[in-house]
Amino acid sequence: MKKFLAIILSALMIFSLAACGETETTTEAQGDTTGAPESEEAAEQITVQAGKLIMATNATFPPYEYTEDGTTIIGIDAEIAGIIAEELGLELEIQDMEFGSIITAVQTGKVDIGLAGMTVTEERLQNVNFTESYAKGVQVVIIPEGSEIKTIDDLAGKKIGVQESTTGHIYCEEDFGAENVVAYSNGTQAVQALISGKVDCVVIDNNPANEFVKANEGLTILDTAYADEDYAAAVSKDNTALLDAINEILKAKIADGTIQQIIEKYIPA
Ligand code: ARG
Numbered sequence: 001m002k003k004f005l006a007i008i009l010s011a012l013m014i015f016s017l018a019a020c021g022e023t024e025t026t027t028e029a030q031g032d033t034t035g036a037p038e039s040e041e042a043a044e045q046i047t048v049q050a051g052k053l054i055m056a057t058n059a060t061f062p063p064y065e066y067t068e069d070g071t072t073i074i075g076i077d078a079e080i081a082g083i084i085a086e087e088l089g090l091e092l093e094i095q096d097m098e099f100g101s102i103i104t105a106v107q108t109g110k111v112d113i114g115l116a117g118m119t120v121t122e123e124r125l126q127n128v129n130f131t132e133s134y135a136k137g138v139q140v141v142i143i144p145e146g147s148e149i150k151t152i153d154d155l156a157g158k159k160i161g162v163q164e165s166t167t168g169h170i171y172c173e174e175d176f177g178a179e180n181v182v183a184y185s186n187g188t189q190a191v192q193a194l195i196s197g198k199v200d201c202v203v204i205d206n207n208p209a210n211e212f213v214k215a216n217e218g219l220t221i222l223d224t225a226y227a228d229e230d231y232a233a234a235v236s237k238d239n240t241a242l243l244d245a246i247n248e249i250l251k252a253k254i255a256d257g258t259i260q261q262i263i264e265k266y267i268p269a
Pocket of ligand 1: 057058059060061065099116117118119120137163165166167168205229
């Protein structure tokens with residue numbers, strides 16, 4: 001009989017201990033909401049795939065995104081995305097695609113961000129949000145040395161090569177007529193067309209333009225710029241949590257000079 005009582009008593013004790021434990025847990029959880037640091041498990045998932053930051057890009061755009069070995073994508077944007085992923089505790093995955101597919105990939109939730117030396121435009125803002133701008137770009141004109149094109153006005157009536165869906169493509173069609181613009185899948189192809197005389201000039205962003213001119217003899221860049229632009233990352237309009245998180249990181253990394261350091265690593269002053 002005594003033994004039986006002891007068993008009941010210890011069972012009761014275990015029960016009340018368990019109850020105590022529960023109460024404690026609840027109290028702790030309430031404490032969290034009043035400012036205690038959140039544990040990583042508790043962090044809300046704000047990306048398409050748990051644990052990952054998926055970036056869409058078009059890796060034909062040195063020094064922002066390109067590949068030297070055909071597999072690894074390197075460049076300013078790849079490094080910036082690496083820092084964002086690290087700060088968010090996520091693993092970076094880069095998906096290479098046509099430049100014109102990036103906005104749709106972001107918009108339809110296939111990827112988390114589009115980072116591709118992408119210019120902020122009113123038209124794109126209808127479909128995606130843009131983060132803080134992290135760099136500037138300039139649309140310039142690549143011409144063969146000795147070309148009769150001396151000013152932007154001289155582009156009128158000439159054949160202009162561009163990269164499909166880029167701002168260079170859009171602006172040139174508006175300013176000089178779609179019939180005068182030939183769109184290529186990437187800048188390298190547009191430059192090849194220029195070298196073989198299929199087009200008279202190529203309109204593209206200044207930094208890749210410098211790379212293409214360095215890599216090919218007989219080309220030069222027109223002194224006058226065609227358009228000034230701001231580069232930013234595209235994020236889905238449905239994901240303001242990610243937009244806010246990236247903006248916080250970008251602001252801090254711009255303020256402490258990290259972004260400038262990355263840019264200067266690829267574009268020596
Ligand atoms: N800045 C231009 C635009 O936004 C060209 C960007 C091309 N980027 C690339 N990764 N190919 O339209």
